[in-house]
């Protein structure tokens with residue numbers, strides 16, 4: 695099978711690895727796109743202007759620990 699490169703695709707830089715995220719012309723708002731390099735998931739918030747929201751909620755949960763009620 696031949697992979698046909700769509701010239702209308704928008705290439706966005708991945709915030710995780712700096713790789714390429716291809717948003718092709720038939721993507722719509724709220725679609726999920728993936729980084730070509732690290733497979734990070736992004737949701738398309740808007741297409742014009744293009745805004746992507748990273749979907750990394752449960753991936754690393756250690757950034758904000760939920761344990762505020764710590765006993766001392």
Ligand SMILES: [Zn+2]
Pocket residue numbers: 708709710711712713714729730731732733734
């Ligand atoms: Zn990436």
